[in-house]
Amino acid sequence: MSDFSVVGGGVGGLVVARRLAASGATVTLFEASDHLGGTVARHEVGGIGLDAGAESFAVRGGGVSALLGELGMQEDIVAPAPGPAWLQPVTGTAVPLPATALLGIPSDPLADDVVRVVGLAAAEQAALLDARPVDDVPATLGALVRGRMGDDMVDLLVAPVVHGVHSQHPDELAVARAHPGLADAVVSAGSLGGAVARLRAAAPPGAAVAGIRGGINRLVPALADDFVRRGGDLRLGTRIDHLGALGALGGTVIVAAPGVAAPAAPGRRIDLVTLVVEQDELDAAPRGTGLLVAAGAPVGARALTHATAKWAWLREAAAGRHVVRLSYDETPADPVAAAVADAEALLGVELPIVVDAAHVFWMRPAAASVPSEVVAVGETVAGSGLAGIVAHAERTAADLLAR
Template identity: 45%
Template sequence: MSEPVDLVALHERAQSRRVVVVGGGVGGLVAALELAKIGVRVTVLEAADRLGGAVRSGEVAGLALDLGAESYATRGGHVRALIEDLGIADLVVRPGTGAGGAWVAGVPGVGAAPLPKGGLLGIPGNPFGEDVRRVIGWSGAWRAYLDRVKPVLTIGHEQSLGRLVESRLGKRVLERLVAPVTSGVYSSSPERIDVDAAAPGLNAAVTRNGSLLGAVLQLTEERRSAPGGAVEGLRGGMGRLVAALAARLEELGAEIVTGAEVVSLEDGEVRVEGGDAYPADAVVVAVEEGPARRLLAPRGSLAPEPPVAGPVVEVVTLVVDAPALDAKPRGTGVLTVPGSHTAKALTHVTAKWEWVAEAVPAGAHVVRVSFGTADEAPATEGLDERGAAVLALAEASRMLGVDLDPSQLLGQRRERFRQSQPGSVIGHADAVADARRRIREIPNTGATGAWLAGTGLAQVVPDAIAEAARIRHELLFADPAG
């Protein structure tokens, strides 16, 4: 018969344990919260002078804006549950619908056109749809239609999204519809995207339906009837989530130290630049892949360098006095055909988020221009702040189809990010499984964050919760003598 659990002893044990969480991005803060909730003594060490990591808020032209992540996917319900738990559900907002969707720019012979609705990663279900034909033309539509008559067995199981789309639907669908989406969303070309990771079920649906077009129609239909699939944001910006996490941690007695770059993990303590050491019965490493590997490698068998470095992305946020943008000429934003612009994407923030539109003076607008993919360094790299703003403004002019002059600039800010390798890149799932296995061999050590969980808060939050639960269990139930 198993022994009864002594709850008082468990609680006392939790209170006697110290955990250091390395990294104060959302992953680190959520892991810290999961541990602090049960009474564990938690310290969060963050290298930067502010918390949040890729969720970065800041002031531009007197407005408090998101400079990094600006929303979360509702898929899975994990981020929403966290927001509710933190008591800030009243801040949840949905993107405005009045502006229409996103556009695609740089289409040869066409320029800019609305991104067709209802597809999957840009792959249309019906190539003759008016909105699809506008982008790929009649010849592109007929070429895509060949998919319906091609024998399905010629593809079998295709791993590369790019190869699947090109072989079934042709170059125009690939270059004009799918590449803008993968470049904008995953910072990667379609060739490097793993179909099974980016569009689970698509390969099987191709086999079932006998065509890629049929498969996309079936999956988009299923998604329409399933809950989720949308994004939400927070009034005041996603920075509110970081502030609420920090406030809750402080209420629970956790210690948060910024400006503390961790340089080594040793047995029983964590060292920061400058020499301070923090005692730790366990550690959760919640930093980007490069620093995570450098910290964890000396403790076990993990390689100290990432197999592939993630893309560097620069986001230039511009506040412009431009009443011409009141008409929301390109909906909520623009993706570009790779090679046609130096920028990969633009978000018309004041068209997308009502709370931002309400905050700006009449005629003023906020646009965010993003540069840099896995295949191309950001064109703004090496430019000074003003130079980056002028380039971003010129790109915004072309993408929005509205002349914007530097004299209209009310404020600008450039932020640089090293993104983790998107989870849907070919080979990434195996690399992550291998890394997790090696990390689990290190006693009392956990790791979380976008490089393991996949990019996006909808992935980062549940992964941090699960990893904190694993460490909690190890701390409370491992035999101290063993």
């Protein structure tokens, strides 16, 4: 009999299982498929080993960096190239994102780089709305920004940024999940713009995200190897459809797989097309490290990452070629052809030589409402993003051990 059974071998399941095993507990991890990591995966495109899912993590909280340090990967943490991301607005050419913003929310709605995106009328309306006294803070980020800065600020600027970071529309994203200190900062500052200015000033210097030399996917085998080294029992290809299947031999059960403890709500499909191209004009990184795309823009992609401009290690591995990643909320009829056309439109550069391309997709699970007696980790309860998933899994392990 195990002290703990973990159902699901995504990053959340691996982190909680490893932490419990490190305490000396006996832990069995069950994964239905033949591989671990969930959407954190690897593939080869043009002979280059690349991330097939997440390619960075938020540095806030320091949880992911601390975990990588424990796994002996501290020296492999890398920062992206400096410089702003870009935005493809509904009309016109791409522009750099406003410099003094948080999730696209500007500290100064009347700043030139904000006006360039939303227009002068919308910027002036935002300044007037945000000058009103603060009564309360709505539950969702969209409602907060709409009330304090207007619809155009949400639709034209905040929505594409939030979608790129959280894969959710701000109208669906809880304020606390978007930024845990935002609600209190709005109340204390007396305005949304003032809250953004305070939070940005309090943030540590440097990039908000980091990566791993060789790809984020390296985290998965490192976690699995350390779990097994600490005595963990890893069982691939073992499906657990309901918790009763484990019986009394499972000990305390931690669910890290959608739908095991409660019916899974329909998730959202996300498609990723990766292109390896030859084009010297991209050496100058004409759109920095990539673009976010406003809804209604004349391309199907919702975001583009110029990965070889973003990561020095990848630029070296690509040996003069360029890696471009495009993500989609709606699957194109011909994903590769659509990605090439969208990349040319967004980058403003023709791509006549496509060395190789790959199309993958995954289902992003909806938030789950699990019974109170069930211990759950992973994206369904912690939200998207490695920082949140790792932090939640570590807290869950600590709570279980404290019992």
